[in-house]
Amino acid sequence: MLFGMVIVLLVLLELSIPQAVSSPCQCSALQASELRVNCTSQNLREVPHVPVDTTELHLHNNLLTSVPVGYFDTLHNLSMAKLSGNLFHCDCRIQYLRTWLLKNRALVPAMPTCASPHALAGKAITELDDSLFSSCGEGHSCSGVVYNAVLGFMLCALNVVLFWSLQLAKDSTYIMGIYEKHAGFEAASLRSRKPKHRGRKRRSSLALLNELERHVPNMEIFPQIIDTLHMKHNIKLKEI
Numbered sequence: 001m002l003f004g005m006v007i008v009l010l011v012l013l014e015l016s017i018p019q020a021v022s023s024p025c026q027c028s029a030l031q032a033s034e035l036r037v038n039c040t041s042q043n044l045r046e047v048p049h050v051p052v053d054t055t056e057l058h059l060h061n062n063l064l065t066s067v068p069v070g071y072f073d074t075l076h077n078l079s080m081a082k083l084s085g086n087l088f089h090c091d092c093r094i095q096y097l098r099t100w101l102l103k104n105r106a107l108v109p110a111m112p113t114c115a116s117p118h119a120l121a122g123k124a125i126t127e128l129d130d131s132l133f134s135s136c137g138e139g140h141s142c143s144g145v146v147y148n149a150v151l152g153f154m155l156c157a158l159n160v161v162l163f164w165s166l167q168l169a170k171d172s173t174y175i176m177g178i179y180e181k182h183a184g185f186e187a188a189s190l191r192s193r194k195p196k197h198r199g200r201k202r203r204s205s206l207a208l209l210n211e212l213e214r215h216v217p218n219m220e221i222f223p224q225i226i227d228t229l230h231m232k233h234n235i236k237l238k239e240i
Contacts, residue, residue, distance in 0.1 A: 030055065033077075040082075053077050060110075061085035066093040072100050083112040090114035090128060092136035101126050 025039035025048050036056040039048055044062040052074050064086040072078065081104075088094055094114075101108060105126070114120040120128070 056080045058082045065089045067097040069096045081107050084110040087115040089116045090120045095133045098125050
């Protein structure tokens with residue numbers, strides 16, 4: 001019975017803690033709805049995970065070299081952040097921290113400084129020049145640059161193919177074969193005629209074909225048609 005009560009007390013005590021804090025940081029309640037997370041002098045090389053309702057965050061005197069992008073974005077109740085005494089390396093990875101510090105100067109009692117590279121050692125992160133980060137976006141946009149380059153190459157190739165197709169069509173010669181017995185055949189519209197007598201049968205299709213075969217061709221304008229097709233449309237008529 002006593003053992004069961006101890007287990008219940010331990011569970012209640014665990015639930016009473018707002019959120020778990022990464023060891024070896026210490027979490028303590030200051031006042032109602034205020035939470036302090038103390039990670040001072042713990043030789044931390046990475047920032048710990050802290051509750052979103054943290055109001056004070058002590059990360060000074062550690063071995064931090066950078067702060068991950070978006071780390072402070074969820075800490076809406078933060079009223080103090082101590083970050084000095086770390087080994088921040090001031091390159092593109094420090095850009096997020098610099099931007100956050102410039103917007104939240106009032107929350108930081110002592111501005112953190114650069115530990116490296118040597119040319120920037122001891123300089124406050126907020127005093128870094130914008131030119132230091134002018135090329136930081138190039139690495140992140142590499143995939144976009146490659147995509148644009150591939151897309152541009154494909155469009156150029158498509159234009160070349162279309163231009164080549166037009167030139168090929170322009171320079172091509174079309175040959176139309178006409179059988180000798182139909183050479184010079186003059187197309188004539190066949191007008192339907194009403195039969196004079198209802199009892200008269202319509203002529204069969206065979207009779208019509210025989211009439212077309214007996215039709216006398218007119219060759220007067222055929223050479224002109226050939227010349228026009230050849231000169232303007234590059235079409236040649238070949239007698240078969």
